[in-house]
Amino acid sequence: xxxxxxxxxxxxxxxxxxxxxxxxxxxxxxxxxxxxxxxxxxxxxxxxxxxxxxxxxxxxxxxxxxxxxxxxxxxxxxxxxxxxxxxxxxxxxxxxxxxxxxxxxxxxxxxxxxxxxxxxxxxxxxxxxxxxxxxxxxxxxxxxxxxxxxxxxxxxxxxxxxxxxxxxxxxxxxxxxxxxxxxxxxxxxxxxxxxxxxxxxxxxxxxxxxxxxxxxxxxxxxxxxxxxxxxxxxxxxxxxxxxxxxxxxxxxxxxxxxxxxxxxxxxxxxxxxxxxxxxxxxxxxxxxxxx
Amino acid sequence: xxxxxxxxxxxxxxxxxxxxxxxxxxxxxxxxxxxxxxxxxxxxxxxxxxxxxxxxxxxxxxxxxxxxxxxxxxxxxxxxxxxxxxxxxxxxxxxxxxxxxxxxxxxxxxxxxxxxxxxxxxxxxxxxxxxxxxxxxxxxxxxxxxxxxxxxxxxxxx
Numbered sequence: 001x002x003x004x005x006x007x008x009x010x011x012x013x014x015x016x017x018x019x020x021x022x023x024x025x026x027x028x029x030x031x032x033x034x035x036x037x038x039x040x041x042x043x044x045x046x047x048x049x050x051x052x053x054x055x056x057x058x059x060x061x062x063x064x065x066x067x068x069x070x071x072x073x074x075x076x077x078x079x080x081x082x083x084x085x086x087x088x089x090x091x092x093x094x095x096x097x098x099x100x101x102x103x104x105x106x107x108x109x110x111x112x113x114x115x116x117x118x119x120x121x122x123x124x125x126x127x128x129x130x131x132x133x134x135x136x137x138x139x140x141x142x143x144x145x146x147x148x149x150x151x152x153x154x155x156x157x158x159x160x161x162x163x164x165x166x167x168x169x170x171x172x173x174x175x176x177x178x179x180x181x182x183x184x185x186x187x188x189x190x191x192x193x194x195x196x197x198x199x200x201x202x203x204x205x206x207x208x209x210x211x212x213x214x215x216x217x218x219x220x221x222x223x224x225x226x227x228x229x230x231x232x233x234x235x236x237x238x239x240x241x242x243x244x245x246x247x248x249x250x251x252x253x254x255x256x257x258x259x260x261x262x263x264x265x266x267x268x269x270x271x272x273x274x275x276x277x278x279x280x281x282x283x284x285x286x287x288x289x290x291x
Numbered sequence: 292x293x294x295x296x297x298x299x300x301x302x303x304x305x306x307x308x309x310x311x312x313x314x315x316x317x318x319x320x321x322x323x324x325x326x327x328x329x330x331x332x333x334x335x336x337x338x339x340x341x342x343x344x345x346x347x348x349x350x351x352x353x354x355x356x357x358x359x360x361x362x363x364x365x366x367x368x369x370x371x372x373x374x375x376x377x378x379x380x381x382x383x384x385x386x387x388x389x390x391x392x393x394x395x396x397x398x399x400x401x402x403x404x405x406x407x408x409x410x411x412x413x414x415x416x417x418x419x420x421x422x423x424x425x426x427x428x429x430x431x432x433x434x435x436x437x438x439x440x441x442x443x444x445x446x447x448x449x
Contacts, residue, residue, distance in 0.1 A: 110352075
């Protein structure tokens with residue numbers, strides 16, 4: 001239960017960090033909040049030869065509005081900062097709602113937004129929420145910068161588009177269109193535990209109260225965030241009546257997921273939870289969209 | 292062995308200088324290098340909360356941080372809270388309300404509660420249970436801990 005030895009670097013700028021990552025390649029691992037990486041190292045499931053600590057790079061810690069009504073989050077912004085930020089509450093209420101569900105207060109003191117995204121745990125709230133909100137990530141290396149949509153960034157369990165020499169530097173979220181509602185529902189043994197199943201829903205209505213755009217994304221039911229394309233199709237262009245939302249939830253449970261059984265829950269129970277939570281999430285999102 | 296790293300850290304208002312391996316966890320550094328054994332080590336993967344200390348005023352798991360990362364920062368441990376002759380008001384409340392049985396989880400719970408009660412002077416039962424939900428206690432069933440927190444909050448208000 002003690003981490004193996006490693007070389008430790010403590011850069012204070014992104015450029016310095018990128019040069020260290022370029023130099024050490026696959027041997028190096030960036031250390032963000034460490035709330036997943038350090039336990040994994042304590043178990044010796046990960047034994048990186050080099051750690052590049054990002055905690056003293058102050059340029060990576062910010063929450064800023066953008067001109068279009070959206071916002072930009074530096075990768076090293078800590079959960080407890082996001083949790084209490086009025087701009088997040090106003091412009092990305094789905095993220096705001098997710099924060100208390102993320103682990104415990106002690107973990108949120110250290111854990112970072114970018115760290116959670118780059119770690120790509122299929123049970124992470126911010127992973128599913130980022131996809132549901134149409135978020136984008138900025139990835140930088142010494143050879144330049146690129147951008148990726150959240151919907152394309154996650155490749156599987158703990159796997160992302162990030163190359164070893166690349167750093168996730170920023171997450172951006174567009175303004176939510178008018179008449180858009182949101183909801184995040186999950187079932188966990190205790191509020192801060194990894195959810196057995198969770199669902200993030202974002203629903204936009206047209207002026208006739210019909211579903212213009214619906215994004216339903218699950219956590220803890222697959223190798224990564226799972227988007228319910230079939231369920232969204234059921235709702236497209238339709239008025240979201242209780243019957244229709246129920247039908248969409250049933251479609252999600254039947255056609256959009258392929259959950260596995262583990263010590264925490266059986267596949268059948270997860271499927272059941274998907275059906276119930278999706279219906280509840282759609283109902284709440286619809287209520288909020290109408291306001 | 293990797294190179295030693297020069298560390299300067301303030302713990303309970305005392306500054307310490309040490310040369311340590313980067314892989315040393317803050318929890319082990321406090322216990323083995325500084326002999327501050329009030330911080331307990333339970334699970335070493337961030338679940339039990341026994342090792343909770345304050346890092347620049349925020350509650351953290353000291354087993355999920357390397358001591359080198361605390362270079363230049365302020366740590367508060369249970370030793371900085373009170374002494375046997377002069378208990379902190381939260382410690383006194385735990386004594387009075389029998390919030391302690393074996394005592395293993397107590398330092399972590401106390402350190403979790405310090406910032407919680409500063410920000411929540413009059414918490415209800417649900418808020419208290421939520422606040423300590425990251426600290427496992429295998430003795431008390433939490434009942435008397437919750438009572439102790441209410442008593443502590445009351446004492447701190449008056």
